[in-house]
Amino acid sequence: MSEPLNPIVYAIPVFLATILIEAGFAWWRKAKVFDLADSLTSLHFGVMSQLAGAVTKFAAFGIYVLVFDHLRVTTWSMNSLVAWTAALILYDFCYYWLHRMGHEVGVLWAAHVVHHSSEYYNLTTALRQTSSGALLGWIFYLPMAVMGVPPLMFVTVGLIDLLYQYWVHTELVGRLGPLDRILVTPSNHRVHHGQNDYCIDRNYGGILILWDRLFGTFVEEREGEPVVYGVRKPLASYNPIWGNLHFYSDLWDAVKRERGLFAKLGVLLAPPGGWGHDPTKDGFDPQAFKRYATAPTPATLAYVVFQYALINIELVLLLIALPRMSSVEATCDGLFMVATMTAQGGLLEGRIWGKRLEQARLFIGAGCAAFAPSLFGFDAPPMARAGFVALALVCLTWLTTRLPAASSSRARTANA
Numbered sequence: 001m002s003e004p005l006n007p008i009v010y011a012i013p014v015f016l017a018t019i020l021i022e023a024g025f026a027w028w029r030k031a032k033v034f035d036l037a038d039s040l041t042s043l044h045f046g047v048m049s050q051l052a053g054a055v056t057k058f059a060a061f062g063i064y065v066l067v068f069d070h071l072r073v074t075t076w077s078m079n080s081l082v083a084w085t086a087a088l089i090l091y092d093f094c095y096y097w098l099h100r101m102g103h104e105v106g107v108l109w110a111a112h113v114v115h116h117s118s119e120y121y122n123l124t125t126a127l128r129q130t131s132s133g134a135l136l137g138w139i140f141y142l143p144m145a146v147m148g149v150p151p152l153m154f155v156t157v158g159l160i161d162l163l164y165q166y167w168v169h170t171e172l173v174g175r176l177g178p179l180d181r182i183l184v185t186p187s188n189h190r191v192h193h194g195q196n197d198y199c200i201d202r203n204y205g206g207i208l209i210l211w212d213r214l215f216g217t218f219v220e221e222r223e224g225e226p227v228v229y230g231v232r233k234p235l236a237s238y239n240p241i242w243g244n245l246h247f248y249s250d251l252w253d254a255v256k257r258e259r260g261l262f263a264k265l266g267v268l269l270a271p272p273g274g275w276g277h278d279p280t281k282d283g284f285d286p287q288a289f290k291r292y293a294t295a296p297t298p299a300t301l302a303y304v305v306f307q308y309a310l311i312n313i314e315l316v317l318l319l320i321a322l323p324r325m326s327s328v329e330a331t332c333d334g335l336f337m338v339a340t341m342t343a344q345g346g347l348l349e350g351r352i353w354g355k356r357l358e359q360a361r362l363f364i365g366a367g368c369a370a371f372a373p374s375l376f377g378f379d380a381p382p383m384a385r386a387g388f389v390a391l392a393l394v395c396l397t398w399l400t401t402r403l404p405a406a407s408s409s410r411a412r413t414a415n416a
């Protein structure tokens with residue numbers, strides 16, 4: 001029997017089509033809700049999280065199955081609509097607490113901060129997902145295993161919960177009346193992504209906003225006080241590796257400063273910034289806020305868009321081929337994609353290392369396609385390999401001769 005296909009493979013075309021529709025509407029309404037460099041970075045984070053998830057989610061799901069097999073008190077019927085509905089509501093309840101702790105516990109915020117690092121709010125922000133969420137996130141769902149929710153039911157309702165949250169990441173849908181007080185909607189989730197004083201640590205729900213109303217974390221979007229998106233300590237980078245690691249780095253510095261095991265553990269469990277300067281405690285002035293921006297040339301942006309299109313094809317091929325690939329092949333393929341996206345981040349920032357990394361990975365990619373194609377797990381025919389080599393060499397030549405000399409100068413521009 002063939003392996004079931006990762007459902008994200010089907011979702012990717014829907015994501016891309018709806019992003020284009022949203023961008024078209026935004027252009028038509030002259031709404032400045034997109035920034036191409038920011039959106040490309042969000043999409044890179046999305047691809048990175050899929051690559052990381054291929055490894056970490058497998059382990060986390062294994063623990064769920066283990067607990068279900070040995071510790072469950074009963075077994076929910078897979079044939080009951082009531083059981084499916086209850087499982088979705090139960091998952092959403094567990095998600096609320098995972099998400100809330102993701103904001104209130106330092107080591108969990110280190111993973112979740114990725115999702116909040118965009119200073120724009122659009123459908124690409126929804127795909128700005130963490131790569132380390134599965135490291136600790138599974139703990140919050142173990143009650144479902146103990147209660148007897150079958151693993152297939154668990155992953156299905158988890159996928160529904162995740163996919164539901166996609167559509168709410170838009171500024172183009174206004175208030176929806178009573179729905180805003182029952183379900184998670186664009187209006188109340190905009191508040192969740194805000195850094196205005198009234199938005200901090202509010203509206204954690206996944207599908208139901210009722211949890212926030214029940215546990216005292218709900219607030220309505222305010223008229224006349226536009227939400228400023230992002231976090232108080234800005235990422236200020238398009239590098240997807242640094243975007244995933246920067247808060248772990250802050251935590252590590254704070255842990256090193258403490259003396260004694262309990263004090264060090266306390267740093268991990270304290271609220272973000274609870275062990276030092278907490279930027280969320282400062283009053284926030286929306287007028288003074290400047291969005292992070294660099295000044296990539298149109299040629300750089302076009303190049304990064306083109307590479308993103310190729311990365312998407314690579315991701316789909318990888319997700320399809322993954323069950324048949326060896327761990328060496330999958331690792332080589334994954335690292336090549338991570339190097340590609342990191343280099344694109346460097347190019348968008350105008351970094352010289354971005355250009356050097358991109359040149360190096362194109363050179364290595366062409367060499368592997370020519371002489372060691374099995375490294376990437378594909379049994380490609382000679383024509384396809386020759387095509388890949390030619391494409392890499394064209395990119396390499398174009399990058400070297402046409403892209404402007406990279407500089408390390410960066411600029412923050414005024415909030416448009």
Ligand SMILES: [Zn+2]
Pocket residue numbers: 099102103112115116192
């Ligand atoms: Zn959040």
Ligand SMILES: [Zn+2]
Pocket residue numbers: 115126169189193
């Ligand atoms: Zn969100």
